[in-house]
């Protein structure tokens with residue numbers, strides 16, 4: 001209580017009534033003079049209060065961003081406290097808005113789609129990824145029922161069904177592929193819809209399933225043959241020559257399984273190990289000597305095989321992988337070239353420093369339409385011929401994988417009935433020409449590096 005101000009007001013009232021009395025006496029109505037003075041004073045007072053309150057209300061209603069009107073007395077106090085409360089509320093609101101904007105930015109930054117729905121399934125908000133997956137416009141489609149925008153029956157049934165325990169898998173409405181949709185409730189009756197493009201995962205799963213079924217099939221065939229032979233040997237009393245023939249066939253089948261398992265292990269190693277180092281150098285000549293010995297024993301003199309006398313090349317990488325890559329190509333040339341055919345192995349360095357190791361044969365060749373699929377696992381142009389010659393259907397997949405891990409590529413050229421040429425391109429950073437100076441072989445110390453980068 002402000003006593004000074006109260007005293008002042010009482011004083012004004014007394015002065016007003018005395019003044020009213022004086023005026024009343026002058027006018028000859030002394031009896032009501034005091035009353036008149038008092039009521040005039042009270043009216044003026046009320047008008048002044050009214051005007052001040054109107055200014056305050058006007059500020060609150062229209063212009064509360066501006067400073068509060070400066071008013072004396074009680075109205076000034078009210079204006080001060082109202083403005084203070086207003087500013088506090090504004091700051092809290094701004095902070096809440098900033099928090100909300102940050103949350104939405106975080107949702108926007110996720111690689112998955114996020115969509116918020118109200119209790120009647122209207123789109124409250126969705127990020128760009130969700131909009132892209134579902135073909136929505138985040139601005140135009142706001143507050144539209146999502147079932148009007150995404151009409152896939154599976155999605156609509158799932159949303160309306162209300163059982164969101166399991167995610168839903170649907171074909172992407174906009175793109176090829178699959179979309180996983182997970183719905184969760186929040187704030188009692190609102191929904192958050194999370195979308196994830198699972199096309200790659202689905203594709204990988206399908207490939208894995210196909211791979212397992214291929215492997216099972218490849219293993220089951222020789223196993224069936226083997227168990228058939230075992231039963232025959234148990235049931236029949238065979239003479240020695242018949243027994244030897246069957247044992248030979250059993251050996252063939254078990255070798256087939258061995259090759260398959262060993263190729264599968266090579267593939268698994270290729271997929272699971274880091275890229276071959278760029279500073280471990282392998283002499284190509286030494287590698288070719290070992291491959292030549294293997295391949296000549298397989299050909300057993302049935303082909304004319306020509307290896308280069310000296311390539312002067314060293315290659316950076318994993319020796320076993322380079323061996324697999326080149327060895328498989330030469331072995332294929334032997335297997336798919338009829339007896340008496342020619343096989344030629346060559347190595348050359350391009351002017352840009354890349355090496356090309358090629359295997360040319362005069363064999364059966366490959367029709368053009370098969371070439372893009374040759375490196376797929378278990379793809380064979382003629383499955384019976386491949387099996388007859390001990391093929392696993394994994395050779396070229398291994399070659400491609402191994403050479404790609406060295407930054408290179410496999411190039412295939414072929415003409416049906418005339419022969420094929422398989423080449424490995426090795427990037428210049430992994431190639432050194434050794435002991436060649438002006439066309440003349442020199443000592444090992446003059447190793448020459450050609451090219452800088454590993455492509």
Ligand code: ADP
Nearest residue numbers: 332333336380381382386391392393394395396
């Ligand atoms: P496979 O074990 O069946 O030989 P690969 O992956 O090595 O498996 O080869 C895939 C297919 O490519 C073979 O089945 C064969 O049809 C074809 N092929 C590979 N190399 C040659 C070649 N030098 N000449 C003709 N066809 C070939």
